[in-house]
Amino acid sequence: MIAKFFKTGALALVLGLSPLTAATPVMAQSTFEAVITVNNAPITQFEIEQRARFLRLLRAPGDPNTLAREQLIEDRLKLQAAQQNGIELGEEQMASGMDRFASQANLSGAEMIKLLEREGVYEETFRAFIRAGASWAELTRARFGPRITVSEDDLDRARAATGKGGGVEVLMSEIIIPYTPQTQEQVEATARRISETASESSFASQARRYSATRTAGSGGRLPWTPLNELPGGLRGIILGLAPGDVTEPLPLQGAVALFQLRDIRETDVSDPEYAAIEYAAYYIDGGRSDQALARAARVEADTDTCDDLYGIAQGQPESVLQRGSKAPSEIPQDIAYELSKLDPGEVSYTLTRSNGQTLVLLMLCGRSQSIADESTDETTADSAEGEAAATALSETEMLSRQIGDQRLASYADGYLAQLKAEARIVEK
Structure with a gap:
């Protein structure tokens, strides 16, 4: 989590960027006044400007100022949760974290x-x-690590999913139930009750009744979906299900999600790996009100590509439309899942932000595939058996770690969404 922005462009910083204007020695007192409070913990304009400058140097995708505010709010929540659980990093841990981050550019923490x-x-x-990233990693490992187990069935499914000879597709049903601060407790109780439903027919009935997705009318049923198109965290959870199983309620931002695995199959065609996904988000005031949903439907009817959204947003504040290209691991879990159901030019308006007060219209612009290196090295017959055994062991360890990491990331994302939903966040 700490290093994800580093990979997006920090090496350019090491190679030499155009110098930015140095911090002004004399700053107005207002710069150090709180512009955001998170459970009464202040965030100053100075912190936002510094984080935005840092993100520009890392060439993080998106608007640096918006991203800085979002990150700092999340950082406060992460540190508060860590402190409540008795986690405080010592100087050695801080130095180690800075060195690990800097090592990706062949630097020490001091050089960075x-x-x-x-x-x-x-x-x-x-x-x-x-500090925020390392504390959060330690907290989530301690909190969720004991819950995570990887069985032989999990490994077999993962091997099938990553096999070079073919791919894996899953047949799922979905239920996504939005909530507001006033309805959160009731929605979570409903989701827990549904999660205990084992039959496909009863899950479909609950989807028709509660789900906010377009699949609600068909009982939440989705078509066959390549496993690699699902977000990494969800992929690990689905691999851990047997047909008929339902996930535990998965917290999203402003919603709770449930998934039922109906079937799984291998295919002759390898699933593509995506290096980047480009998408646009258009924000509509009013949450899931009839007026906002009608506005979203009109936007959908008037647009065929992401470029068309610029005309829709013309004359409105820049913040109503965001567009960018991100690695799959950098996309928020709920957005990544909605995008997995779309073809380029298609839209979704299931999600909300701002405690349910803003409707999010997502449009998929396109996906960029990774190009796998298909070259092979020849080995002698004498060493082949030993190398195969070593490779099998390392692949087992790698897959086990990957599945565990995906599940841990999913738990952590859900925990952060819960903390954010329960927090008192005031922005000036």
């Missing part, structure tokens, strides 16, 4: 600090970034 300071980013900004 000097490089950032030359570009106007203070050491404490870097330390705060590391």
